[in-house]
Amino acid sequence: MRKPLSAFAVHAILGLYTLLALFPIVLVVMNSFKARRAIFNTPLHPPSPANFDPVGYARVFGDSSLAFYYLNSITVTAGAIILTLLFGAMAAWALTEYKFRWNTLLALFLSIGIMVPIRLGSVAIIQLVAELNLINTLTALILVYTAQNLPLAIFILSEFIAQIPKDLREAARCDGLSEYNIFFHVILPLIRPAMATVAVFTMIPVWNDLWFPLLLAPAGGRQTITLGVQQFLGQYITDWNAVLAALSTAIVPVLLLYVIFSRQLIRGLTSGAVK
């Protein structure tokens, strides 16, 4: 960055790409506040007192179920993250720490899921969930997403646990801590950055998934927000005020959360992905 010209070029490229990344999002959010005619005739104008019309939001929030759908999505995503992290860390610990007979084979078995999409087994999953009496419950979604995310979680966490100096564990053992205590009180706190990485990789696809909510919990107020918005869009497809407001409602909270936590997430990503 010694020459100012090259610094300018770098900022020009990054800035242009940032615009490209943001433009569609801004366009939708901006127009969601405008009157129908203004949306169609002057889509690039920002909202102003002249064309302001929140009718779309009135429609979206008049449909009171959307608030519940948010709660559902939060429950499912949090549930899946917690189970994935807990079960994943426990399994990763056992696989790296204890050298038992089927260790390598089991590790390989657990990594199949990284390569193969669970979606290909949808029908068997539906039947299974039905037999367990879990249809239209959030539990079913949490379990499926946990199964879906465990392989990558175990993979990342194993690599990370392997980096923890042996002395630490041996010292803990000398202090007379049980294996369980070593894991929960020594190891878990140490792998927090890696767990942040796993949390991100779990969160994005779970929050945004349309497929399994559609098949496993499509009704009865158990819809996730992604499915709820999809259903809402289907219903008001020609009402662009409502469509744009619904899209904004789906976009903005996710992005706000992302911006708030992005520093932690990136820190987790950078320290987690490095080895």
Added chain:
Amino acid sequence: MLIKGLKALLLGAAAAIALSGAASAGTLTIESWRNDDAQIWKDKIIPAFEKAHPDIKIEFTPTAPKEYNAALNAKLEGGTAGDIITCRPFDASLELFNKGFLVPLNDLSTMGNFSDVARSAWTTDDGKTTFCVPMASVIHGFIYNKDIFKELGLTEPRTEEEFFAVLEKIKANGAYVPLVLGTNDQWEAATMGFQNIGPNYWKGEEGRKALIAGTGRLTDPAYVSTFATLAKWAPYLGDGFKAQTYPDSQNLFGLGKGAIYAAGSWDISTFRAQKVNMGAFKPPLPAGAAECYISDHTDIGIGMNAKTKNPGDAKVFLEWIGSEEFANILGNELPGFFPLSNAKVTLSDDVAQTFVNWRAECKSTIRNSYQILSRGTPNLENEMWNVSAQVINGAMTPDAAARQLQDGLAKWYAPQQK
């Protein structure tokens, strides 16, 4: 510390799940693809039923049309579908019945309110068992913007010659899209295009039955001419019609930017909501044709999930669906869906009434791909979507389109292999 936090979170999550899992008993859920009508169901139809039957609660849980078949099949396979199933006509529902997902409904007291023709879409091939209550049919034709017609001094075209003359005038004026139709979603091209104007060419039921019997071919002049006429639409469609989706089409006409809309009658309520001053004319007659034919398609029925935990209540609801009261609510709250019941229904919507009047002037038929002919692979309906869109796009000649349909059908349908 951390483990304590985790535990608390887990417990919290478990509690939230337990709370959200409580569903009330005595509720019937309806599976449907009519998400456009959700508001009418919630505000009008269900309250009317619940008023007479306060002990039964109804929940209308529609899926978007394009997901409906897949989601319904998956849910039926998994045993998780709702109590009441909205039935697509003919083979899709017949298959569900054959697999044991739908139950015979012959013993419903209100089943007598329906003619054999109305029931045929949801009856076994031997004509003995009916498994869905017929609900409504939809009619094809063209909806036009009266204000634009008045401004340009146009009248409703009756023949194809007049039709293209009208399109030409609108185009020459330049202010409006002459004909509103998009090919992005493909089904629009097949349903609002091919099945809309086609019956006039293949003489409705006569041509449809000849295909099933194997005495007619999809390469016959009637079908090639239908495609040839469709191909002539292209210059009058909106700019970029190849990427125009169905909602785009609805908006284009709804915003008053289009003059004529290739319609299904179900679009009436959409345009009513957008306050379009509209009229309708039936598919214009091709040169040399004397009689007119319309597509009056048995489109929607309602049946019962064989695995419902509440068969008693479900039957009560289905009886009501067959009643005159429901026919009246349906016909007037959802103008453009025409009740199939024999009950006398007066329609308050004049455009809907215009569509219904055609029944007296023309001979009715249903879409020719629906009965029997879409049972094999390649699927005739899918093929029609594909080639109709391509013909309008100018990517395929009418002859080639007809040939592809015929070859596909002959691949598996024995009467067409002779």
Added chain:
Amino acid sequence: MPQGAYLRLLLFFLGPAVLVYTLFSIYPLLATILNSFYSRQSDGSHLWAGLGNFHTLLLDPTWSGPFWNALKNNVIFFLIHMSVQNPIGLLLAALLSLPRLRFRATYRTLIFMPTMLSVVVIGFVWQLILSPLWGIARMFLNFFGLGFLFAPWLGVESSALITVSLISVWQFVGIPMILIYTALLAIPDELIDAATVDGLNQFQAFMWVKLPLIWPTIGLVSILTFVNNFNAFDLIYAMKGALAGPNFSTDIMGTLFYRTFFGNQLQLGNPAMGSAIATMMLIIILIGVMAYLFLVQRRIQRYSF
């Protein structure tokens, strides 16, 4: 440690993960594979068909036509990601990792944003932007005097697949960017300092010092792209429907599987053939991953710190 206690320990740590994973991931996949060896009769009973379904899928022109078409489109879809998404991701990562860059965190956060959003939302938004009705894309081209270039790209056979692919690239470019960026950050500063002392400029230092060190990450990004692309479904389904038009020009393995397995308007779902397609997808993905593991990864010298 006594044998019993050791077993209990393993069971405690491994039990939950193995149980959930086996039940909700492995078992359904095995059921799908098994399903592909049966044909289903109209009354719902199953009949052993051996390799019959695969024979039909690969050799009967009614089935093999769509299958090879979908596979071809999927390969194109993948190649566009490899040649557009990953180079852009690399470029952005390289710029972001430059020393003393201002607004680094802001750029990084904003560019990653589309990746956070649901494919349903993305598909819808882009369809609106490219829609001839709304005309945003046309306005832009007009602004630069390029209005004549506007076309209904999504609806034209020759451009639909490319357009959909580029939208997917737009959404997911954040993933290669972040992965490569973190790998670049991990390179010790001393190495770069040594390189600059040797008289290399920044571009040369990147090409000759950094790039070789991040090959393993680029390999990882490539294989992730491959797996994701051959699992893709949502975006094309959201924008073009299950028939993936025009004339199946955007049909990929995921949409073919969906249509076959669950059916369409009047097409009935065919679980046996659907499972056969799913099994083929599995095989294709496994071949790709194996090829990567044995051919590519072996040759890349893992850099260890």
